[in-house]
Amino acid sequence: MVSQQTRDLARRLLAEEAALDGTSLTAGSTVSRVYEKLRRNLCALAGVAGFRSLASRALTLAKAEAPSLNATQVTEDGSLQVPSEASDGDELTAGESGIILLAQLIGLLHAFIGKTLTSRLLQDAWPNAVFEDCNSEDGEKHERAR
Amino acid sequence: MSARDKVTIHKLHTGVPGLDEIVGGGLPEFSFNIIAGAPGSGKTTLAHQFVFANATPERPALYFTVLGESAIKMLRYQQQYTFFDPAKLPNSIRFINLSQVVLEKDLGAVLQEIIEEVEKANPAVVVVDSFRTMVRIPHGSPGEMDLQAFIQQLALFLASWQATTFLIGEYAEDELRDNPIFTVADGLFWLSQIAERNSVVRKLQIVKLRGQASVPGLHTFRITDAGLQAFSRTFGLSGHKSKPPSQRRLSIGIPELDKMMGGGIPEGDSVLVTGASGTGKSVLATQFIAEGIRQGEPGIVAVFEERPQAYTDRAGSFGLDLEAPQKDGTLLILYLRPLDLSVDETMNEILDAVKKIGAKRLVIDSLAGFEMALSPGFREDFRESLYRMIFALTGIGVTILSTVEVDESFTEFPFSTYSISFLTDDIIRLRYVSIEGRLRKILVIIKMRGGNHSQDIREYEITSKGMVIAGERLKNYQRLITGIPERLNRSNEKEAELPRKSKAKSKT
Numbered sequence: 001m002v003s004q005q006t007r008d009l010a011r012r013l014l015a016e017e018a019a020l021d022g023t024s025l026t027a028g029s030t031v032s033r034v035y036e037k038l039r040r041n042l043c044a045l046a047g048v049a050g051f052r053s054l055a056s057r058a059l060t061l062a063k064a065e066a067p068s069l070n071a072t073q074v075t076e077d078g079s080l081q082v083p084s085e086a087s088d089g090d091e092l093t094a095g096e097s098g099i100i101l102l103a104q105l106i107g108l109l110h111a112f113i114g115k116t117l118t119s120r121l122l123q124d125a126w127p128n129a130v131f132e133d134c135n136s137e138d139g140e141k142h143e144r145a146r
Numbered sequence: 147m148s149a150r151d152k153v154t155i156h157k158l159h160t161g162v163p164g165l166d167e168i169v170g171g172g173l174p175e176f177s178f179n180i181i182a183g184a185p186g187s188g189k190t191t192l193a194h195q196f197v198f199a200n201a202t203p204e205r206p207a208l209y210f211t212v213l214g215e216s217a218i219k220m221l222r223y224q225q226q227y228t229f230f231d232p233a234k235l236p237n238s239i240r241f242i243n244l245s246q247v248v249l250e251k252d253l254g255a256v257l258q259e260i261i262e263e264v265e266k267a268n269p270a271v272v273v274v275d276s277f278r279t280m281v282r283i284p285h286g287s288p289g290e291m292d293l294q295a296f297i298q299q300l301a302l303f304l305a306s307w308q309a310t311t312f313l314i315g316e317y318a319e320d321e322l323r324d325n326p327i328f329t330v331a332d333g334l335f336w337l338s339q340i341a342e343r344n345s346v347v348r349k350l351q352i353v354k355l356r357g358q359a360s361v362p363g364l365h366t367f368r369i370t371d372a373g374l375q376a377f378s379r380t381f382g383l384s385g386h387k388s389k390p391p392s393q394r395r396l397s398i399g400i401p402e403l404d405k406m407m408g409g410g411i412p413e414g415d416s417v418l419v420t421g422a423s424g425t426g427k428s429v430l431a432t433q434f435i436a437e438g439i440r441q442g443e444p445g446i447v448a449v450f451e452e453r454p455q456a457y458t459d460r461a462g463s464f465g466l467d468l469e470a471p472q473k474d475g476t477l478l479i480l481y482l483r484p485l486d487l488s489v490d491e492t493m494n495e496i497l498d499a500v501k502k503i504g505a506k507r508l509v510i511d512s513l514a515g516f517e518m519a520l521s522p523g524f525r526e527d528f529r530e531s532l533y534r535m536i537f538a539l540t541g542i543g544v545t546i547l548s549t550v551e552v553d554e555s556f557t558e559f560p561f562s563t564y565s566i567s568f569l570t571d572d573i574i575r576l577r578y579v580s581i582e583g584r585l586r587k588i589l590v591i592i593k594m595r596g597g598n599h600s601q602d603i604r605e606y607e608i609t610s611k612g613m614v615i616a617g618e619r620l621k622n623y624q625r626l627i628t629g630i631p632e633r634l635n636r637s638n639e640k641e642a643e644l645p646r647k648s649k650a651k652s653k654t
Contacts, residue, residue: 046218047211047243054218113221116232124236 001065002100002107010034010102013122016129031098032080038105039078041125052078058104066097155357158310161199161229162192164376164494168350168365170358173333176308177356178301180328182317183337188348188369189314190220191227192337193273195373196312198229201238205270208263209241212248212256213279217241227373240267248279253296260300264307271310274300278315294326301330322353332356337367347488350376366488377490381497381538396507396545398430399437402615403589406604407572412596413506416536416546416569421576422554425587426608429464430574431509432457433612434547435477436466443506444476446499450515454479457511464612478503482519489520489531496535500544508539510548529569536569554578554629571595576606579629588626589615603627 011025017034018025042051055074063069075081109118123129157172166172173179173196181189201207211217221241224230247259264272277297297313304311319338328334334353339346350367352360367376395410404410411417419427435445449457457479461468471477478499482492500508510516517528536546554577573592578585587606591599602619603626623631
């Protein structure tokens, strides 16, 4: 399970994106846009195959917490896909399940490249957001978007 | 063409300590370079150090990853190095993955992708890691670009776009010869590592570098948490002008020994003090360094067989204060004991210390300990490296006193077991002699390149004040240097004097 801090960071990204067009933070379309931005930036860094493997792992971890994601899949190019027989894809990733998926993806980045570099990558995807490292209560460094 | 008409090639800091000196002052700007070597030899780390040293937001670095190590894993590991500055990502350093293009398309498409990114970012530095993996992808369609053409066009394009470039590739040593790919490169860096018994020896060679003279040969390097550190074979002193020979004599702190040496050790000499265990080599060396401190000449002591505190305490027992000069920075005692040191990095450490405090005197105590501290693979280079270091240091006016232990023989009179006498200007030999049921100590100056010296064999003692040479030369004995002298009776004494007198007569 990812930490509360990482979930908060996922929520902040959703808030950044939602603020652009006034949609709800937990709307499925907002989750999709955040995911797509991450996909584009991470594909440039790690390659499509590299991103796809990260996203697949994040989705598997997220499904354990949010069964509503069970029908969701990662496609060849790393984007999210919901089988046609399932309900609207945006609905599947809306609400808390979308936050969990994004948090799992960010959590993997934290685990592999650390919080500072993850923060730099997020900054690149959301250049208008201000990310800064600060000391958390437990002494760990984490990122905060304002 | 006059010097004024020639284009100035700017040199870029490599970011690798010691490498700038090896490549002749820095890497030529806009050069197209290949870093080749076996997996694990440090190629990627070297490229990263260069990138982090030179990338700026205005002129960033583009780091293209192809196949092989994934960028995520590369970042995971590379950020462990102290040179890795996360603040440089992504504005100054951009990692771009080309694996999909390589897998799905041909080299022409890869080239096009690189060109687009370069035109967009206007980078100062471009790295392709690893270009070798591209050639292993079988495409095979007619008219497809081959690797040589790809590199040719890439080199042409990147030079025009004023980028300094590194291509990284895994190559075995025999592949370096006659490989047409390497003809395109302005610089070819070869990294290798060889396992010697339980140690790994890393070597770096600048196989070629256009536009400037690099230091030839194989240079040792080490990979630590700070990344690569290279140790030039010339110890960073290749550009230094040698000091003209000095007429000055340095006191050893033992007045009688100074007299025997015609006033002391000629400044800039390399002196070897040789003798069996317990003859007082270290005491003599300590007096030499302490006398230098007393005369305002900073000193370095490189010890291998005892710790600095023990060395300091022992000096104190002879009334020589080495604590205060260590505190005020005029004396450094280096303890160099790790068993996997390369000879060049050990010498580099000594040289750094010499430069740091402006040392005029250096003691190496002892050469046997020095050799033992080295990784086994480096021991065969010991004499050659020692020669280079002594030559470099004495060239800038440092006076070196080295000690070496020799087996006490009662049939021979060896100067040193290391056959390093040729490295030294002066040799002082200490030895035991058995006289009248007592083990006594004698010393003799074997050679002094810089001039005349006493031929006397003198007895000395190690007292609470250090080495003290007492009395006149030992006149009443012959065969002193065998260690088992014979006392001369009166008739023997006359016989012994005769050859000398007749020699003196023949001279007149």
